[in-house]
Amino acid sequence: MPTTDTLPSHPAPPRWWLIGVSAGESAADGACLAVPIPAVGSVGTPVPLTQAQLPRFVAEQEAQGAVRWVWSDTPHWARLLIDAGIRVARCHDLRLCHAILASSEHVTDPAPLRAAAEWAVGPALPVPEVAPEATLFDLGLAAAQPDSVPHTASAALAEFARQRTASEGNPGLQILLAAESAGALIAAEMSAAGLPWDAIEHDRILAAELGPRPAPGAKPARMIALGEQVRAALGDPQASLDSPPKLVRSLRSAGIGVASTSKWELMEHEHPAIAPLLSYKKLARLLSANGWVWLDEWVRDGRYRPVYVPGGVVTGRWASSGGGALQLPRQLRPALRADPGWRLVSADVAQLEPRVLAATAGDHALAAAARGTDLYSGIVASGAVTTREEAKFAMLGAMYGATTGEAGRLAPRLRRSYQAAMGMLDRAAATGERGGQVSTRLGRTSPLPSPEWRAEQAQASLPGASTADEARARRASREYGRFTRNFVVQGTAAEWALAWLGGLRARLAALPEIGPAELASGASGRTFARRAHLVFFLHDEVIVHAPETLAEDVAAAITAAAADAGQLLFPGAPIDFPLDLRIAERSDAK
């Protein structure tokens, strides 16, 4: 396998340029300003540009060496560049970075950032501090969020200055801001490129499960047949299977004592109606979530284009909006298919979160268990538990705060073997139970609990509090502790994944473009038709669409980027992040 061990390092520190809308009186529609920022606190002479001139200007600057583009909102600005075929190496997304800094407990004076509430737009809103003297009027103002951040150059310059001050002297935060911004670029590029999708294979999978595509509004044949079986077994020809409340009533009249229609509960009962009902529910889910309607709406010209929302989850994970990109059922994986002459290079990290836990906590015993490729087998080998399944369940339970059941029973054994890791989790939980904040490795900070949560805790500690008040408050307290316990692991894992993605993007950019002869027929108009590019990212998994001739190089780049990410977050730590790598025409269902 060819190696890509070293990246061309930046010959000079990146230059900073800010791009914004020109707000001058004489500014025509679409007039922009590019403002050089030669040093902290200084601003060079702005360059006026039309929107049409912008891509070329950006490309010229990129050609002269590393630039970091500062802008209000990546989807807004990157789209112009991507459509013009221009790739930027780095950016600084003011909206996303504002969200991180305004709520970070590592920023000494967040007040100027919090006062600039016009930048607090989007899903990763910091929970506003509610001062005791705040009036309802103040709260109303704080709650009224604008639809988008300001795009003017002057507003962006002011916000950038606040952010520089806030992150000064904190290299962790600076890495996080860079990684978050790289993620925003990648999300925009992945939406533009699309995930190569074989609609015919998708239809084949649907037809095999559901029967041929029915007329609009009609139920597929297999669902009709299963529905009849269920109704016959229940002895209730009118039973509705699509409304949980009605279905519960039908099941109870047939003597099946369920309180809900969840499959876990259904599976506990022996009745001839159960098996066909579970099959029916599975098919109904497939049809409504990823059926023919989804295919028509989301797949065009052989590409599925989901909308990713970087920073959409408080822990730093991405969310998605529309198309359900983060919930694609494994069943449909075979519909992911490379273009002719291309390959899908897929990689996922084996047990990312426990590895991150071992590295963050500096737990040598857990790091030793992770030494091989399978951390859970390593835990078994250490003698803490007896089977791999037990190890997995106990570890997930420890990170999620399980107290009962099998995971709760196994917890003490992990606690003995991995004191540092479990101690870190317990401290994070204790902080959350008190209503405090915790932070990830690089400094993303958990939100404060809501004012209602605080009121509930305060109520329970009053002299006249009822036992019910106390029990409710304790439950809410434990719940928040489970959240902060998980936050430190999930959030740091999300940072590792962002660093991996960002590093991979840089390495892919260093790979050659393919020549016109290798272009797939009909592909010349596509974005990224000539180079290996990211097409999918899901928490601990990436898929790169690559020309066949470059597939091995891409695999090496993915591996090297994973090693880089580990060193960036945990320099010198004795932990690695092994990958499951596959090069194939189709993504397999695993």
Next chain:
DNA sequence: AAAGCTCGCGCC
């Protein structure tokens, strides 16, 4: 009619 809710289940 639209908006908002819960349920259930897909992903990690």
Next chain:
DNA sequence: AAAAGGCGCGAGCTTT
């Protein structure tokens, strides 16, 4: 199989 963290989405149903 186990029930513990983070999500998005569609369907049904209730409220406005």
